[in-house]
Amino acid sequence: MIDKNSSFSIKKWSGNDRPREKLIVKGKNALTDAELVAILIGSGNRDESALALSKRILASVEHKINRLGKLSLKDLMQFKGIGEAKAISIIAGLELGRRRGDGIEVLPVITSSRDAYVLFDRVMGDLEHEEFWVLYLDHGNKVIQQKQISVGGKTVTVVDPRVVFRNALEYGATNIIIGHNHPSGGLKPSxxxxxxxxxxxxxxxxxxxxxxxxxxxxxxxxxxxxxxxxL
Structure with missing residues (x-):
């Protein structure tokens, strides 16, 4: 039985489960969409954490951020635990993201390795440390999401396959292209x-x-x- 006086605030979570702390330690790109929404709303309800509530909200729009951004204040407040203040926070956060994206090209369909290189080069081309990224694609090889998986040192970065495929399932991807950089400039795979x-x-x-x-x-x-x- 759930204690009615118990709190599911992020502050009560263990360190490994706190999206805010994860952002500080690993950077914004390491967070899932649900974790970012959880930061916006701050706390859940009596029955579920902020993260669980965020996952439920995202599931209702098939994990598509564009569809989430179309929900009204009234739509969001239909979810248990989302009052007016939290709904406003979600709407304001998504609107800022939309305005930041004005003028940015739509993520493309990948037709060649060169197409993927252009996207990866934008985020890794000038780095002095290794990073590992994934392009998540639909069945037609249109990019659904571009996601940083890990950050390493000058010669290595550790990759957890579970994270790679957890994201793929969350985004509904059927194909993926993985990529990492070699700060030394050498291209020979180790x-x-x-x-x-x-x-x-x-x-x-x-x-x-x-x-x-x-x-x-x-x-x-x-x-x-x-x-x-x-391959």
Missing amino acids: TADINLTQKLKQAGVSLDIKVIDHLIIGEKSYFSFADDAM
């Missing part, structure tokens, strides 16, 4: 790069999510596992 590619490829098989390429981003150039017949 043994670790090859092993990780195969590990993710095999993990995707059981979920019916295909890894269609792995790009290594260097200085002004890139290496494609698919182009080099290594």
